[in-house]
Amino acid sequence: xxxxxxxxxxxxxxxxxxxxxxxxxxxxxxxxxxxxxxxxxxxxxxxxxxxxxxxxxxxxxxxxxxxxxxxxxxxxxxxxxxxxxxxxxxxxxxxxxxxxxxxxxxxxxxxxxxxxxxxxxxxxxxxxxxxxxxxxxxxxxxxxxxxxxxxxxxxxxxxxxxxxxxxxxxxxxxxxxxxxxxxxxxxxxxxxxxxxxxxxxxxxxxxxxxxxxxxxxxxxxxxxxxxxxxxxxxxxxxxxxxxxxxxxxxxxxxxxxxxxxxxxxxxxxxxxxxxxxxxxxxxxxxxxxxxxxxxxxxxxxxxxxxxxxxxxxxxxxxxxxxxxxxxxxxxxxxxxxxxxxxxxxxxxxxxxxxxxxxxxxxxxxxxxxxxxxxxxxxxxxxxx
Amino acid sequence: xxxxxxxxxxxxxxxxxxxxxxxxxxxxxxxxxxxxxxxxxxxxxxxxxxxxxxxxxxxxxxxxxxxxxxxxxxxxxxxxxxxxxxxxxxxxxxxxxxxxxxxxxxxxxxxxxxxxxxxxxxxxxxxxxxxxxxxxxxxxxxxxxxxxxxxxxxxxxxxxxxxxxxxxxxxxxxxxxxxxxxxxxxxxxxxxxxxxxxxxxxxxxxxxxxxxxxxxxxxxxxxxxxxxxxxxxxxxxxxxxxxxxxxxxxxxxxxxxxxxxxxxxxxxxxxxxxxxxxxxxxxxxxxxxxxxxxxxxxxxxxxxxxxxxxxxxxxxxxxxx
Numbered sequence: 001x002x003x004x005x006x007x008x009x010x011x012x013x014x015x016x017x018x019x020x021x022x023x024x025x026x027x028x029x030x031x032x033x034x035x036x037x038x039x040x041x042x043x044x045x046x047x048x049x050x051x052x053x054x055x056x057x058x059x060x061x062x063x064x065x066x067x068x069x070x071x072x073x074x075x076x077x078x079x080x081x082x083x084x085x086x087x088x089x090x091x092x093x094x095x096x097x098x099x100x101x102x103x104x105x106x107x108x109x110x111x112x113x114x115x116x117x118x119x120x121x122x123x124x125x126x127x128x129x130x131x132x133x134x135x136x137x138x139x140x141x142x143x144x145x146x147x148x149x150x151x152x153x154x155x156x157x158x159x160x161x162x163x164x165x166x167x168x169x170x171x172x173x174x175x176x177x178x179x180x181x182x183x184x185x186x187x188x189x190x191x192x193x194x195x196x197x198x199x200x201x202x203x204x205x206x207x208x209x210x211x212x213x214x215x216x217x218x219x220x221x222x223x224x225x226x227x228x229x230x231x232x233x234x235x236x237x238x239x240x241x242x243x244x245x246x247x248x249x250x251x252x253x254x255x256x257x258x259x260x261x262x263x264x265x266x267x268x269x270x271x272x273x274x275x276x277x278x279x280x281x282x283x284x285x286x287x288x289x290x291x292x293x294x295x296x297x298x299x300x301x302x303x304x305x306x307x308x309x310x311x312x313x314x315x316x317x318x319x320x321x322x323x324x325x326x327x328x329x330x331x332x333x334x335x336x337x338x339x340x341x342x343x344x345x346x347x348x349x350x351x352x353x354x355x356x357x358x359x360x361x362x363x364x365x366x367x368x369x370x371x372x373x374x375x376x377x378x379x380x381x382x383x384x
Numbered sequence: 385x386x387x388x389x390x391x392x393x394x395x396x397x398x399x400x401x402x403x404x405x406x407x408x409x410x411x412x413x414x415x416x417x418x419x420x421x422x423x424x425x426x427x428x429x430x431x432x433x434x435x436x437x438x439x440x441x442x443x444x445x446x447x448x449x450x451x452x453x454x455x456x457x458x459x460x461x462x463x464x465x466x467x468x469x470x471x472x473x474x475x476x477x478x479x480x481x482x483x484x485x486x487x488x489x490x491x492x493x494x495x496x497x498x499x500x501x502x503x504x505x506x507x508x509x510x511x512x513x514x515x516x517x518x519x520x521x522x523x524x525x526x527x528x529x530x531x532x533x534x535x536x537x538x539x540x541x542x543x544x545x546x547x548x549x550x551x552x553x554x555x556x557x558x559x560x561x562x563x564x565x566x567x568x569x570x571x572x573x574x575x576x577x578x579x580x581x582x583x584x585x586x587x588x589x590x591x592x593x594x595x596x597x598x599x600x601x602x603x604x605x606x607x608x609x610x611x612x613x614x615x616x617x618x619x620x621x622x623x624x625x626x627x628x629x630x631x632x633x634x635x636x637x638x639x640x641x642x643x644x645x646x647x648x649x650x651x652x653x654x655x656x657x658x659x660x661x662x663x664x665x666x667x668x669x670x671x672x673x674x675x676x677x678x679x680x681x682x683x684x685x686x687x688x689x690x691x692x693x694x695x696x697x698x699x700x701x702x703x704x705x
Binding site: 099 | 602620
């Protein structure tokens with residue numbers, strides 16, 4: 001087990017720059033998710049860490065030892081692939097045994113007929129069999145050991161792929177969207193199991209996904225990647241509550257964060273012409289973007305900050321999300337309502353919304369978070 | 385036919401009959417053709433193999449298993465079996481092996497691979513009969529290109545090779561006229577002509593190998609090309625290999641063109657290249673001994689059937705995962 005450090009890794013494919021200098025430190029036994037939309041370079045980064053792809057520039061180190069230029073087979077990493085990549089002609093037990101056979105048996109000891117009778121082979125083979133048995137028990141697939149991958153369901157194959165990864169003790173586990181081929185129910189279940197597995201093995205996990213829910217629920221830290229860069233790498237709660245870039249704020253959270261344009265003029269913050277509060281003296285006049293999570297907006301019958309009509313309602317049972325077209329504006333916002341308020345957000349109903357400015361995040365026109373500006377907002381809502 | 389319909393709907397017997405008639409009517413032409421041009425000739429050959437029929441004769445006598453008895457007792461037919469099996473046992477493994485090797489090499493190349501693909505496939509497209517005539521000229525003992533090239537090595541350090549040393553001293557082989565070489569020359573030409581076809585089949589098989597499996601093999605510690613081949617490529621090529629081997633075997637049993645072009649009068653020096661197809665042709669057509677010709681044909685059919693059954697069994701049991 002070891003930590004990893006990735007130092008200004010760049011990767012180009014021809015003219016396209018896929019990774020633009022990624023730097024990331026991963027602690028020993030940490031679970032880090034690389035999350036981002038398709039094509040952001042997260043899988044490429046994982047493959048560079050694995051050694052299946054060479055970086056154009058930059059360095060990878062595993063446990064303080066630089067491995068740039070070292071081939072994948074010598075990096076002592078395990079990987080679970082999106083397609084599972086199980087060997088179709090081998091049984092489950094043989095599939096799980098492959099990494100051990102390749103590493104502990106010599107070429108002659110692996111030979112089909114005479115191999116088992118060569119000196120030393122018997123003991124090694126027995127060790128491998130018991131390691132396979134142990135891994136299978138951990139993943140509860142002992143009953144499947146004699147089957148071939150073609151006879152397994154998607155979830156079972158996924159477990160076999162995990163078994164093949166954890167049968168030896170690698171420096172780190174790399175998982176490339178391992179849940180994306182599973183159905184929704186199985187995905188939730190396996191998600192919890194992988195998180196438990198991480199706690200049990202106490203190993204370094206690097207997990208690539210495009211699903212922010214997976215990243216939020218399993219990780220110690222999330223690295224949000226976009227356009228070949230890591231925008232922010234922090235604990236899930238920090239990423240959600242305190243994003244430093246508007247792209248992170250918009251990507252994480254479902255439904256998406258509401259973004260409203262706000263203006264600062266002579267120190268006064270105004271939203272659609274309504275004064276919202278005052279910034280400290282000296283704040284420059286500019287246009288900003290106000291980010292509000294759906295749960296930050298609440299239905300208000302008196303003194304609403306925003307008004308509009310409900311155009312779409314999503315009832316999830318425990319909560320209701322209503323999309324509200326703001327009156328006289330082209331903007332649409334999503335707000336969360338409690339099930340008890342469901343009658344208020346019927347389709348077509350007029351609703352008033354208000355929010356606490358302390359729940360709002362303020363970004364500049366380029367999308368950078370303006371924490372100092374937020375802190376300088378002296379008055380909570382004084383308007384309307 | 386009726387399976388398409390929902391079984392829940394009860395139907396009248398008349399309707400069922402009409403559907404059955406339509407079904408037979410539609411399948412009829414194909415069945416009739418199959419009977420006429422495949423099964424009937426096979427049956428006729430089977431029947432004639434127990435007779436002494438000759439074309440033009442008004443009648444024939446039943447001779448029982450005499451024709452088959454001859455096949456297994458006379459030295460001519462012993463030579464036929466030896467030549468045929470020598471050819472099959474040599475040409476099949478080598479042409480399959482070379483086909484696989486060439487496919488792996490071509491597959492690993494980029495655009496240059498296309499040139500090699502064309503080069504290796506050219507002999508497959510050429511007419512074997514014409515190619516055989518060209519080879520006949522090349523293998524001519526005195527004016528042929530092969531022996532004249534070999535003679536160039538005389539007097540150089542190449543003479544350390546015993547074959548060349550003997551050749552320079554006593555003259556190079558007669559090739560097509562030498563009974564120790566004749567069948568091997570036929571094998572060589574068969575391999576040269578056939579492995580390009582196997583290569584193309586293997587190339588098609590290689591495109592279906594999942595690329596991520598190679599990455600998995602690398603992560604699992606398969607470092608050498610041989611280990612990756614054993615772990616990923618070879619198992620994935622299983623179905624292709626069964627097909628290629630079966631096709632190559634059947635083609636090998638069918639070898640005829642080269643023999644007919646080299647030795648139209650009798651299957652090589654001392655009948656050393658007297659293969660089954662040529663025997664069928666010589667007995668059945670040239671000598672008008674339909675009975676014995678049919679008997680060899682039935683035996684030929686038996687071998688091909690046997691190979692096909694093995695292929696079916698392998699495909700169903702072993703190579704599909």
